[in-house]
Amino acid sequence: MRLSALTCTFDIAHTQKAIAALDPYLLRDRELRALDVASARHSSLTLHPRVRSVIDLPASVRDACFELNGEWGSRQLVLGAAQHRRLFTVLFYSKSKLCVPLQPGLPRTWRRVLSNFWPAELTVDGATYASAEHCFQARKAACSDRPEMACWFRVNYEGNERVGTDPLAAKQAGARRGFANVGAVLDVDEWERQRLSVARTIVEARWTQQSLFRGVLESTDKLTLLHYERGGAHSFWGGNLRKSDATLQGQNTLGELLMSLRDGTLR
Secondary structure, three states, X not given: OEEEEEEEEEEHHHHHHHHHHHHHHEOOOOOOOOEEEOOOOEEEEEEOOOOOOHHHOXXXXXXXXXXXXXXXXXXXXXXXXXXXXXXXXXXXXXXXXOOOOOOOOOOOOHHHHOOOOOOOOEEEOOEEEOOHHHHHHHHHHOXXXXXXXXXXXXXXXXXXXXXXXXXXXHHHHOOHHXXXXXXXXXXXXXXXXXXXXXXXXXXXXXXXXXHHHHHHHHHOOOOEEEEEOOOHHHOOOOEEEOOOOOOEEOOOHHHHHHHHHHHOOOO
């Protein structure tokens, strides 16, 4: 597979300033180098092929390159199918490693922001939760034979059974053992009928209420979002890339929801 990638060539003395200006957009691949020495006096930086033209870059970035007398060009990348999938896939989960954001102004924690565990308050149907995970588990609790448990996950709940603000605590409280500890039984069939609708409601609420989440999601344009889970092929909400050929394993339901939300195709 051949792809054309933008390049920008600078006086070699300006290399570090150029890297700083283009850092969010640079090609990051173990086999394909972003920085090349074009000549004794010039170096060249290759951008990720998600940037299809110079006009896709913010004006501030274009201006910074102009001030450094950068010259735009292109480079042909020859990619195998597995390499292409890795290059265009963003893996995210609650403990994603810090990395350079895809756009200026976003934090290095940007991949964690996409997770339901990101600690940002969310209000759904008049109830406020410490994270998307709290809201998700509250809706799950409502499908049990003790639906009053749903209020335990709210920010303003003051009873002894209060779950607290830690998303991990919310997940544990909504797990099988958490239900068993309080003598609750989940109506599995009802929950499985509702869970996708619940997840959609939550991501839509995050889009409208959490500007950082929306900004991060918009920055992933043209990329595949994969909610990383070790379960791989057995995962419903996420999955992983098979090491041998980078084939996506798992249903990646959360990743698909986020991409549909980002692309305006969520139904």
